[in-house]
Amino acid sequence: MEPGPVVIIGVLARVDVATRGDTRLRLERLEGVSTFDLASPDKLGVLIEASDVDAAHATLQQQVGHTPGVLAVWPVSIESDGFEPRESNESQNG
Amino acid sequence: MTTSRRDFLRASATFAVASVADGVVPAAARALPRTDVEWVKSVCRFCGTGCGVMLGIRDRRLVALRGDPEHPTTKGLVCAKSLFLPKIVAAENRLRTPMIRKDGTLQPASWDEAMSRVADEFARAIEQSGPNSVAYYGSGQALSEESYFANRLFKGGIGTNNVEGNPRLCMASAVGGYVSTFGKDEPMGCYDDIEHAKVFFLVGSNTAECHPVIFDQILARKQAHRDVLVVVCDPRRSPVMSIADIHLDPIPGYDLAVYHAMAQVIVSEKRHDAEFIERHCQFKIVEGGAPKNVDFSTYARWLDENFTPARAEQISGVPAERIVQAARLFAIGPTLSFWTMGLNQRTTGVWANNLIHNLHLITGQIGKPGATPFSLTGQPNACGGVRDTGSLCHILPYGRSVTNAQHRGEMEALWGAAEGKIPSQPGLNTIEMFRALARDEIRAMLVLTTNPGQSLPNLHAYRDAMGKPRAKKPFLCVIDAYPTRTTELADVVLPAAMWTEKSGVFGMSERRYQYQPHVCDAPGEARPDLEVLFDLAQRLEARGVVKRGFSAKLRTVDDVWDEMRQASKDTAYDFTGMTRERLQRERGLRWPCPTESHPGTARRYVKGEDPCLDRGPYADSSLMDGELKFYGAPEHRAIVWLRPADGPAEPVDDQYPMVLSTGRVLEHWHTGTMTMEAPELRRAYPECYVEIHPDDARRLGVRTGQPVRIVSRRGEAVIKARVVAMPRPGMVFVPWHWADEASLINYVTIDAYDPGSKQPEFKVCACRLEKL
CATH class of the missing domain: 2.40.40.20 (Barwin-like endoglucanases)
Incomplete structure (x- = not known):
C-alpha cells in the first residue's frame, strides 16, 4: 500500500545546451521534480510529482518554467492515482 | 511483472514525454499494460496552430488526450490548454437544455418550443422589416460545414448579407492585407518554412503564449542553428523576448514608420532584389481617393523623403540604429515573418499588413523555403470556416465577392437560390451590425459559438444593444456549449454539442484542413450546430420566408462538405481532392488540392508546387518549376503600397495619458x-x-x-x-x-475600426489609471 495520492506531470523541457548540466541540477533540487535524458541534448524529460494536480501544475508554472537554462516547457501528460490505468501519455479523465 | 501504482504512473509519464520528444522510449517506460482505451486522431479545439491530438475514448467518453507524434507539423506537442480539454468538455457547467426567456428569466424548454420561437421571430422580422432586419454572427470556432451552411441560409435563402463572425475582430486586417497586396487571401507559405528560415520577424505576436507550439519550433530552429536570428517588434516585452536578438519597441500605434524605414534602409543600401521587383511587383499610392501607379524610383524617393530611420525614430520611438540592423537582417534572409493581433487589431491594420508584405516583396523573401509573410490565426477555424467559406458580410465562398455579379450567380446556381437573391452590396460589418441592433433596426440575431457580450470593444453599448429591456428590443438567440456573458442576454439559448461530440473540418493557419471525428456523446439534449441550422432552415421554409426545398439536398454534414468541395472547384482554393474519406485517413491536407491523388500544396504561387499553375483558370505552361506567379494580383504583379504612417484613432492626451x-x-x-x-x-x-x-x-x-x-x-x-x-x-x-x-x-x-478591414482597434486606446 502506497502513501497518499500521487499526481505526476510529464514535461518536455527545452534547455540551453551550453548550461544543460547546471540546469538539470537546479531542476533536481526542486521538491518533487526528477529528470531523465532524451536523445536530443537540447531537451530534458522532467517528471513533477505532487499530491494533487494543482500542486504539480504550480510547480511547473512557478518553478520549473522559471529555472535558469529552461527555455520552454511542455506538459505532455498528467498521470493521476485517482484515474484508471492508461496505457500511455494521456492527460486527464473527464 | 508487477508494477507499483506509483511506478506505473512514472513510467507512463516518461513514455509520454519520450514519445513526443524523440520517439525513443526509455526501458522503464516499456511494457505498460494495455487498456480498453481507444485512441483516435483529431485536432485541438483551441488556436489556429492546428495541433494534432490523439483522443482516448472509452464508452463514448473522452477520457484522455495526448499530442499526436505522427502529426506532420506539430509532431506531438500540445500546450496546457489542450491537455485539459477532456476536463473542459466534461464540465458540469455545460448547457444541456434549450432555454427561453420568460418573465425576465431563462427557463428550460423543449427543442421544438425553442426552435419554433426562433423561427417565428426570424420570420416575423423578415416579413415585417425585410431580410436585412435579421443577422447572423458566427465564429472561427464553428466547424467549416456549420459556417458554410449558415452563410448559405442567410445569403442564399433569406437574402441578406448580414453575415459576420468573430474573425472580424481578429484577422480581418490580415485578409485585407493579403487581398490588397496579392489579390488573394490566405498565407502562401506553411509551417515547413520554419525549418528553413534564418531570420524570424515576429511582429505584434506573443507567439510564446498564443501559439506556443509554433514558438517551440522557432526556438528549436534557433537552438540548432546559431546563425538563426530573431527580430521582435512589439511595444511589450512579452515572453517572446526570451529568444529576441533585436527588439523594436514602437510607441503603441506608431509602428508603420518603422516598416517603411526598414524598406528605406534596404533600398538605399541596395539590398533589394531588383530582378524580383522587375518581374513580380508594381507600386501604388492612393491620391485623391484612388490608387495611382508609380515606379520603383518614385517609391525609393518617397521613402527617402519621409521615412529615414532617424525620422522613424522620431515617430515611433525606436532607435534608428536598431531599425537599420533589423532591415539588414531582413534582407539577408531567408526571412519568415509571423504576426497576429498587434498588427491586425488596429485602425491601420490593413496598411500595417501591406508594409510587412512590402518588405518581403522588395527583398524577394517570398515563395522560397523559409521566406514568406505569414499571418497566424487565433482560432481553430477562422481560416477554413469563416474566411474560406466567405462567411463575412462582403464575401462569398472561396474567394468570391458579393459585389461581383458572376460570383453571386455562381453561388446562386450552386445553392439553388433564385437569381438576384444574394444582395449586390455588402451587409453590415460586425460593429455596424451591433450598432444596428442598438438602434433596433436588426430585429432578430443568431449568435453561434461566440461571446460578443464579453469580446466586443466599447462593450457597454453592445451589451445594452443585446440585452437591455425596451419596448422594441430585438430578438437574440445564442447557441453555445457553456453559459457566457452573452447567453445571459439572450431570449433563447440553445445547448450545443462541441468538438468531439460532432464531426467536421477545421482549417488552420497554414491552409491545412483537418478532420475532427465524432467520438463522444453530447451532454443532455445538446445538439450539433449544424443540426440546429438544418432545423431552422426547414422551419423558415415552412413559414414561407425561405424558398421551399432550398436546403433539401443537404441532410448530413457529409452532404454539406461535398457541396463545399464543389464550390471550391476551379477557384484558387480548389480542394475537390479532399474527400471525407481521405481527410479521415490523413493528418490534414493543405489546399489547393484539386484531385484525390494530389498531396496538397506547401507553397502557393510557385510552379511545380501550386497546382493552380498547372490546371484551371490560373494555369501557365510557360513557367519553369520554382518560378513564381502571383496569379491573383492585377497583371499578376503583387502591389507594393506607399501607405501613410498614421497613428491610432485615439492618441493619448492630458486627460487620458x-x-x-x-x-x-x-x-x-x-x-x-x-x-x-x-x-x-x-x-x-x-x-x-x-x-x-x-x-x-x-x-x-x-x-x-x-x-x-x-x-x-x-x-x-x-x-x-x-x-x-x-x-x-x-x-x-x-x-x-x-x-x-x-x-x-x-x-x-475602443470600437473605432480600420476603414478597409472593419477590424476594431483593440490594441490601442487612451486611458488613465486611478489608484484606489
Missing part, C-alpha cells in the same frame, strides 16, 4: 468560456491583472496587488496591478479572459 493594450496568457483562451472550466487553468491565473511599467507605477504610487481603476472615454474596469517591466512606459496591458463585471476590460477598449 496612457495607452491600453489587451492580449492573452498561455493558460487561457479568449473569453475563458472553456479554459475557466478547468480548475487547474483557472487557478493558474485566478484573476485579471494589469501590467504597469515600474516607472509609471512609481509615479502613480501603485504596487503589485493593489487594485487600480482603468478609465477611458467609454468605461472603466477595476483590476489588480502587476508592476513589471514588460509594457513600454506609458502603456498598460490587460489580458481579456475574465468574465466578472469589474474585469471586463472591453468596457474600456
